[in-house]
Amino acid sequence: MQRLRELSRRVEAVYGEMADIYAGYQQARGLHCRSGCGACCLHPEIEATVLDMLPLAMHLFDQGTAESTLAQLEAAPAGNSCPMYQALSFDGKQGQCRIYQWRPTLCRTFGAAGYRDKHGKTALSTCKTIKEDRSSAYADTLIAMESDPPPMLSHARQQVDQLDYELSRSSLPIAEAMQLALRKVLFQACYSDVDSDQQIA
Numbered sequence: 001m002q003r004l005r006e007l008s009r010r011v012e013a014v015y016g017e018m019a020d021i022y023a024g025y026q027q028a029r030g031l032h033c034r035s036g037c038g039a040c041c042l043h044p045e046i047e048a049t050v051l052d053m054l055p056l057a058m059h060l061f062d063q064g065t066a067e068s069t070l071a072q073l074e075a076a077p078a079g080n081s082c083p084m085y086q087a088l089s090f091d092g093k094q095g096q097c098r099i100y101q102w103r104p105t106l107c108r109t110f111g112a113a114g115y116r117d118k119h120g121k122t123a124l125s126t127c128k129t130i131k132e133d134r135s136s137a138y139a140d141t142l143i144a145m146e147s148d149p150p151p152m153l154s155h156a157r158q159q160v161d162q163l164d165y166e167l168s169r170s171s172l173p174i175a176e177a178m179q180l181a182l183r184k185v186l187f188q189a190c191y192s193d194v195d196s197d198q199q200i201a
Ligand code: SF4
Pocket: 040, 041, 042, 046, 082, 083, 084, 085, 086, 096, 097, 098, 099, 100, 103, 104, 107, 174
Protein backbone atom coordinates (compact mmCIF):
# COMPACT_ATOMS: atom_id res chain seq x y z
CA MET A 1 0.00 0.00 0.00
CA GLN A 2 2.90 2.30 0.80
CA ARG A 3 4.17 2.05 -2.79
CA LEU A 4 0.73 2.94 -4.21
CA ARG A 5 0.45 5.85 -1.79
CA GLU A 6 3.85 7.19 -2.83
CA LEU A 7 2.97 6.74 -6.50
CA SER A 8 -0.28 8.63 -5.95
CA ARG A 9 1.65 11.52 -4.35
CA ARG A 10 3.96 11.66 -7.36
CA VAL A 11 1.02 11.79 -9.78
CA GLU A 12 -0.46 14.64 -7.73
CA ALA A 13 2.86 16.50 -7.89
CA VAL A 14 2.85 16.23 -11.70
CA TYR A 15 -0.78 17.42 -11.73
CA GLY A 16 0.33 20.47 -9.76
CA GLU A 17 3.02 21.25 -12.36
CA MET A 18 0.46 20.84 -15.14
CA ALA A 19 -1.76 23.50 -13.61
CA ASP A 20 1.12 25.99 -13.93
CA ILE A 21 1.98 24.95 -17.48
CA TYR A 22 -1.42 24.44 -19.19
CA ALA A 23 -3.64 26.82 -17.24
CA GLY A 24 -0.75 29.32 -17.26
CA TYR A 25 -0.53 29.22 -21.07
CA GLN A 26 -4.30 29.60 -21.46
CA GLN A 27 -4.37 32.56 -19.08
CA ALA A 28 -1.39 34.21 -20.72
CA ARG A 29 -2.93 33.85 -24.21
CA GLY A 30 -6.43 34.85 -23.08
CA LEU A 31 -7.91 31.51 -24.15
CA HIS A 32 -10.04 30.89 -21.07
CA CYS A 33 -12.95 28.46 -21.04
CA ARG A 34 -16.43 29.98 -20.87
CA SER A 35 -17.56 30.08 -17.24
CA GLY A 36 -19.52 26.93 -16.29
CA CYS A 37 -18.97 25.31 -19.71
CA GLY A 38 -18.96 21.51 -19.51
CA ALA A 39 -18.98 20.73 -23.23
CA CYS A 40 -15.61 18.89 -23.10
CA CYS A 41 -16.93 16.62 -20.35
CA LEU A 42 -19.80 15.51 -22.62
CA HIS A 43 -17.39 14.28 -25.24
CA PRO A 44 -17.72 10.48 -25.52
CA GLU A 45 -14.01 9.92 -26.04
CA ILE A 46 -12.55 11.34 -22.85
CA GLU A 47 -10.20 8.66 -21.61
CA ALA A 48 -7.96 8.09 -18.63
CA THR A 49 -5.49 5.50 -17.41
CA VAL A 50 -5.62 3.65 -14.09
CA LEU A 51 -2.63 5.73 -12.99
CA ASP A 52 -4.53 8.96 -13.79
CA MET A 53 -7.28 7.90 -11.40
CA LEU A 54 -5.03 6.65 -8.61
CA PRO A 55 -5.02 9.92 -6.58
CA LEU A 56 -8.83 10.01 -6.56
CA ALA A 57 -9.06 6.31 -5.67
CA MET A 58 -6.59 6.83 -2.81
CA HIS A 59 -8.51 9.89 -1.62
CA LEU A 60 -11.81 7.96 -1.60
CA PHE A 61 -10.13 5.10 0.26
CA ASP A 62 -8.86 7.52 2.92
CA GLN A 63 -12.39 8.98 3.19
CA GLY A 64 -13.83 5.48 3.65
CA THR A 65 -15.94 5.70 0.48
CA ALA A 66 -13.90 3.62 -1.97
CA GLU A 67 -16.12 0.53 -1.72
CA SER A 68 -19.41 2.41 -2.01
CA THR A 69 -18.10 4.44 -4.97
CA LEU A 70 -16.98 1.24 -6.68
CA ALA A 71 -20.41 -0.31 -6.11
CA GLN A 72 -22.12 2.79 -7.59
CA LEU A 73 -19.87 2.74 -10.66
CA GLU A 74 -20.48 -0.98 -11.16
CA ALA A 75 -24.23 -0.50 -10.89
CA ALA A 76 -24.35 2.49 -13.26
CA PRO A 77 -25.59 1.79 -16.79
CA ALA A 78 -22.74 1.39 -19.27
CA GLY A 79 -22.19 4.52 -21.31
CA ASN A 80 -19.51 6.73 -22.60
CA SER A 81 -20.21 9.89 -20.63
CA CYS A 82 -18.11 10.73 -17.61
CA PRO A 83 -19.84 9.75 -14.35
CA MET A 84 -18.02 12.55 -12.52
CA TYR A 85 -19.77 15.26 -14.56
CA GLN A 86 -22.72 17.05 -12.96
CA ALA A 87 -24.89 18.69 -15.61
CA LEU A 88 -26.51 21.94 -14.49
CA SER A 89 -28.47 22.89 -17.60
CA PHE A 90 -31.22 21.24 -19.62
CA ASP A 91 -28.96 20.48 -22.59
CA GLY A 92 -26.15 19.34 -20.25
CA LYS A 93 -23.62 21.78 -21.69
CA GLN A 94 -23.41 23.79 -18.48
CA GLY A 95 -22.09 21.83 -15.57
CA GLN A 96 -19.25 21.05 -13.26
CA CYS A 97 -16.73 18.37 -12.46
CA ARG A 98 -17.48 16.70 -9.13
CA ILE A 99 -13.85 15.67 -8.69
CA TYR A 100 -12.11 18.74 -10.12
CA GLN A 101 -9.09 18.50 -7.81
CA TRP A 102 -8.59 14.86 -8.82
CA ARG A 103 -9.45 15.04 -12.52
CA PRO A 104 -7.24 12.98 -14.86
CA THR A 105 -4.49 14.15 -17.21
CA LEU A 106 -6.52 14.80 -20.35
CA CYS A 107 -9.02 16.99 -18.47
CA ARG A 108 -6.13 19.16 -17.30
CA THR A 109 -5.35 20.10 -20.89
CA PHE A 110 -8.94 21.13 -21.77
CA GLY A 111 -9.05 24.61 -23.28
CA ALA A 112 -5.91 25.02 -25.36
CA ALA A 113 -2.89 22.80 -25.89
CA GLY A 114 -0.61 21.77 -28.73
CA TYR A 115 -0.37 18.67 -30.86
CA ARG A 116 1.57 17.59 -33.97
CA ASP A 117 -0.44 17.76 -37.18
CA LYS A 118 -0.03 15.26 -40.03
CA HIS A 119 2.92 17.29 -41.36
CA GLY A 120 4.69 17.16 -37.99
CA LYS A 121 4.03 20.84 -37.28
CA THR A 122 2.76 22.14 -33.96
CA ALA A 123 -0.97 22.91 -34.14
CA LEU A 124 -3.37 24.29 -31.56
CA SER A 125 -6.11 22.12 -30.11
CA THR A 126 -8.94 24.28 -28.84
CA CYS A 127 -12.72 24.20 -28.98
CA LYS A 128 -15.34 25.99 -31.07
CA THR A 129 -16.59 27.92 -28.04
CA ILE A 130 -13.17 29.41 -27.26
CA LYS A 131 -12.61 30.24 -30.93
CA GLU A 132 -15.91 32.15 -30.96
CA ASP A 133 -15.66 33.75 -27.50
CA ARG A 134 -11.99 34.72 -27.79
CA SER A 135 -11.61 35.20 -31.54
CA SER A 136 -9.00 37.93 -31.29
CA ALA A 137 -6.90 36.08 -28.67
CA TYR A 138 -7.21 32.94 -30.81
CA ALA A 139 -5.97 34.79 -33.91
CA ASP A 140 -3.05 36.31 -31.95
CA THR A 141 -2.16 32.88 -30.58
CA LEU A 142 -2.01 31.36 -34.07
CA ILE A 143 0.28 34.17 -35.22
CA ALA A 144 2.55 33.62 -32.19
CA MET A 145 2.68 29.82 -32.48
CA GLU A 146 6.39 29.76 -33.36
CA SER A 147 7.61 32.30 -30.83
CA ASP A 148 5.26 31.14 -28.05
CA PRO A 149 4.41 27.48 -28.75
CA PRO A 150 1.65 25.86 -26.72
CA PRO A 151 2.44 23.12 -24.18
CA MET A 152 1.90 19.79 -25.91
CA LEU A 153 -0.86 17.30 -25.07
CA SER A 154 1.66 14.48 -25.50
CA HIS A 155 4.00 16.07 -22.93
CA ALA A 156 1.30 15.93 -20.24
CA ARG A 157 0.65 12.27 -21.06
CA GLN A 158 4.36 11.38 -20.94
CA GLN A 159 4.95 13.18 -17.63
CA VAL A 160 2.34 11.02 -15.92
CA ASP A 161 2.96 7.76 -17.80
CA GLN A 162 6.66 7.70 -16.96
CA LEU A 163 5.79 7.33 -13.27
CA ASP A 164 4.44 3.81 -13.85
CA TYR A 165 4.22 2.34 -17.35
CA GLU A 166 2.22 -0.70 -16.20
CA LEU A 167 -0.64 1.38 -14.76
CA SER A 168 -0.60 3.70 -17.80
CA ARG A 169 -0.61 0.94 -20.37
CA SER A 170 -4.22 1.43 -21.51
CA SER A 171 -6.35 4.50 -22.08
CA LEU A 172 -9.90 3.61 -21.05
CA PRO A 173 -13.26 5.33 -20.61
CA ILE A 174 -12.99 7.28 -17.34
CA ALA A 175 -15.57 5.14 -15.49
CA GLU A 176 -13.65 1.98 -16.35
CA ALA A 177 -10.26 3.44 -15.37
CA MET A 178 -11.80 4.62 -12.10
CA GLN A 179 -13.19 1.18 -11.26
CA LEU A 180 -9.82 -0.46 -11.93
CA ALA A 181 -8.01 2.12 -9.78
CA LEU A 182 -10.45 1.57 -6.90
CA ARG A 183 -10.12 -2.22 -7.16
CA LYS A 184 -6.33 -1.89 -7.15
CA VAL A 185 -6.34 0.28 -4.01
CA LEU A 186 -8.89 -1.94 -2.20
CA PHE A 187 -7.02 -5.11 -3.13
CA GLN A 188 -3.71 -3.62 -2.00
CA ALA A 189 -5.26 -2.45 1.29
CA CYS A 190 -6.63 -5.93 1.92
CA TYR A 191 -3.27 -7.50 1.10
CA SER A 192 -1.48 -5.04 3.44
CA ASP A 193 -3.89 -6.03 6.25
CA VAL A 194 -3.07 -9.72 5.74
CA ASP A 195 0.65 -8.88 5.81
CA SER A 196 0.37 -6.94 9.07
CA ASP A 197 -1.76 -9.70 10.65
CA GLN A 198 0.92 -12.23 9.74
CA GLN A 199 3.64 -10.01 11.21
CA ILE A 200 1.67 -9.65 14.49
CA ALA A 201 1.09 -13.44 14.65
S1 SF4 B 1 -13.29 13.97 -14.81
FE1 SF4 B 1 -14.22 15.98 -14.49
S2 SF4 B 1 -13.22 17.33 -16.01
FE2 SF4 B 1 -12.83 15.22 -16.65
S3 SF4 B 1 -14.48 14.70 -18.11
FE3 SF4 B 1 -15.16 14.03 -16.05
S4 SF4 B 1 -16.35 15.73 -15.23
FE4 SF4 B 1 -15.11 16.53 -16.96
